[in-house]
Amino acid sequence: MTEPVFRLQDVDVTVKQGTLAATKILKGINFDIYEGDFITVLGTNGAGKSTLFNAIAGNLQLSHGHILHHGTDITQKSPVERTDYIARVFQDPKMGTAPRMTVAENLLLAEKRGAKRRLRGRNLSKEKLAQYRELTQTMGNNLDTRLQTATGNLSGGQRQALSFLMATLVKPELLLLDEHTAALDPKTSEQLMTTTNQQVTQNQLTALMITHNLADALKYGNRLIVLNAGDIVLDVRNEEKAKLSEEQLLKYFIA
Amino acid sequence: MSMIVSSIGQGLLWAVLGVALFLTFRILNFPDMTVEGSFPLGAATAVTLISHNVSPILATIIAFGVGALAGLATGLLYTKGKIPILLAGILVMTASLSINLRIMGSANISLLGKDTLFSAHFLSTLPKYFDSVLVGFIIISVITALLVIFLQTEIGQAFIATGDNPTMAQSIGIRTDRMTIMGLMISNGLIAFGGAVIAQNNGYADINMGIGIIVIALASIIIGEVVFGELTLTERLIAVVVGSILYRLVLLAVLRLGFSTNDLNLLSAIVLAIAMMLPQISKALKLDKVIKKGLANHD
Numbered sequence: 001m002t003e004p005v006f007r008l009q010d011v012d013v014t015v016k017q018g019t020l021a022a023t024k025i026l027k028g029i030n031f032d033i034y035e036g037d038f039i040t041v042l043g044t045n046g047a048g049k050s051t052l053f054n055a056i057a058g059n060l061q062l063s064h065g066h067i068l069h070h071g072t073d074i075t076q077k078s079p080v081e082r083t084d085y086i087a088r089v090f091q092d093p094k095m096g097t098a099p100r101m102t103v104a105e106n107l108l109l110a111e112k113r114g115a116k117r118r119l120r121g122r123n124l125s126k127e128k129l130a131q132y133r134e135l136t137q138t139m140g141n142n143l144d145t146r147l148q149t150a151t152g153n154l155s156g157g158q159r160q161a162l163s164f165l166m167a168t169l170v171k172p173e174l175l176l177l178d179e180h181t182a183a184l185d186p187k188t189s190e191q192l193m194t195t196t197n198q199q200v201t202q203n204q205l206t207a208l209m210i211t212h213n214l215a216d217a218l219k220y221g222n223r224l225i226v227l228n229a230g231d232i233v234l235d236v237r238n239e240e241k242a243k244l245s246e247e248q249l250l251k252y253f254i255a
Numbered sequence: 256m257s258m259i260v261s262s263i264g265q266g267l268l269w270a271v272l273g274v275a276l277f278l279t280f281r282i283l284n285f286p287d288m289t290v291e292g293s294f295p296l297g298a299a300t301a302v303t304l305i306s307h308n309v310s311p312i313l314a315t316i317i318a319f320g321v322g323a324l325a326g327l328a329t330g331l332l333y334t335k336g337k338i339p340i341l342l343a344g345i346l347v348m349t350a351s352l353s354i355n356l357r358i359m360g361s362a363n364i365s366l367l368g369k370d371t372l373f374s375a376h377f378l379s380t381l382p383k384y385f386d387s388v389l390v391g392f393i394i395i396s397v398i399t400a401l402l403v404i405f406l407q408t409e410i411g412q413a414f415i416a417t418g419d420n421p422t423m424a425q426s427i428g429i430r431t432d433r434m435t436i437m438g439l440m441i442s443n444g445l446i447a448f449g450g451a452v453i454a455q456n457n458g459y460a461d462i463n464m465g466i467g468i469i470v471i472a473l474a475s476i477i478i479g480e481v482v483f484g485e486l487t488l489t490e491r492l493i494a495v496v497v498g499s500i501l502y503r504l505v506l507l508a509v510l511r512l513g514f515s516t517n518d519l520n521l522l523s524a525i526v527l528a529i530a531m532m533l534p535q536i537s538k539a540l541k542l543d544k545v546i547k548k549g550l551a552n553h554d
Binding site (some may be wrong): 057079080083084087088090094095096097098099100101105108109110112113114117118119120121122166167 | 404405407408409410411412413415416419420422423424425426427428429430431
């Protein structure tokens with residue numbers, strides 16, 4: 001197989017290190033992410049899913065191990081430096097957008113991810129707005145009619161759709177989806193999941209998606225991992241993943 | 256009448272502080288106490304320089320730079336030193352009291368007989384108090400215009416996003432610490448600039464002139480918001496200027512009631528407290544409905 005885009009080597013994360021309350025949340029994780037992987041991540045609460053994301057994104061320091069990006073060690077890189085190649089959609093719709101700025105302004109900000117922001121006028125021309133209208137239409141939830149609305153006035157579903165677009169506007173080398181549909185009602189959630197799948201597949205994005213929905217985890221993506229007590233206890237891809245059933249999956253949750 | 260003109264002039268001059276505080280209080284969403292130090296710092300710097308025969312314009316610009324340094328100190332304490340912003344501001348404010356005394360060498364310096372920004376020949380041809388109105392109007396217009404342009408740049412937008420949602424800002428690669436420090440520097444630079452202009456208008460700098468500054472600056476922001484309600488960002492900056500003038504007029508009215516200028520800080524605080532409680536009071540008394548009813552046609 002080719003060289004992985006990201007490689008996690010013996011990654012340990014301990015919180016409250018050096019105190020009596022020290023807890024090891026990730027225990028010796030070894031994990032390779034290859035280009036085009038769409039990986040669904042399962043695990044009980046406290047299994048370490050969010051910690052894994054925070055470790056990859058740089059929000060949590062590793063207590064041991066390394067993270068490599070195309071073979072280069074990025075363990076010491078700050079979260080902001082890592083945004084050059086990693087984008088993220090949060091679970092909370094409030095987290096992913098600037099509430100007092102309009103949809104178009106948010107998109108324009110996101111378009112500068114990985115680029116230098118300069119002291120020159122922002123470009124919100126008619127052409128740019130037309131381009132954003134076309135882009136937001138792909139989400140199929142009327143976001144395109146609200147380009148000039150402050151995002152604080154959008155519905156949760158529209159905000160998450162916008163967060164998703166903002167994360168993928170500049171194609172990231174890795175997209176982290178942290179239960180991004182969990183806070184939405186079932187219908188909106190399903191709709192966003194469908195468009196997510198479309199966009200990830202069409203644009204051949206490399207993505208990790210945390211979900212608590214076993215059916216979604218089986219239905220989407222080409223690879224599936226299950227975390228339990230800080231370790232990856234199952235890692236299957238393609239045919240092997242396709243053969244898996246919900247009952248079989250459940251067994252990995254009890255240990 | 257001349258008192259009203261004077262109040263408008265003071266309102267325009269002091270509006271610089273409101274607009275400057277808006278950057279931290281409303282855009283970055285935190286109260287920055289540094290301003291109580293950077294205001295007299297700017298006054299002390301400019302007045303000392305002018306008394307040493309430096310040109311008033313240059314002295315005022317240098318005051319901006321010194322104020323920006325105070326903002327930098329607060330910004331570093333807050334972002335790198337992880338000191339809560341309120342405390343970081345208070346530390347710099349306290350420290351600058353000593354620095355101001357060092358700069359001035361005494362607690363009070365007069366500008367008697369020195370040329371200031373208000374000494375230009377054509378200003379003396381204007382009726383009384385109109386010089387403050389004109390100078391204040393020019394200064395606040397230029398500053399507001401520059402801020403509006405700045406906020407529409409790529410960096411300006413990143414600055415707004417930093418205050419609006421730091422988590423999101425970081426996730427799209429905005430260096431929020433830098434943006435916060437930059438905002439504090441611009442804000443305190445402008446506050447010091449305002450201190451320099453106001454000291455020249457008063458004709459002296461005094462070590463105690465920073466007391467209550469944050470309340471005055473806040474009052475113009477809050478009054479502007481209470482009066483105008485929902486606005487775009489550009490309109491909000493202009494509303495601060497109008498709020499600053501209204502605040503001066505309210506003070507004038509209160510002084511007319513027989514209060515002395517010694518009561519000013521008490522009155523400022525009361526005016527601000529009332530302005531801040533107004534939305535709640537009007538809700539409780541259903542003032543909106545009453546006013547709407549009063550304005551509606553009788554049917």
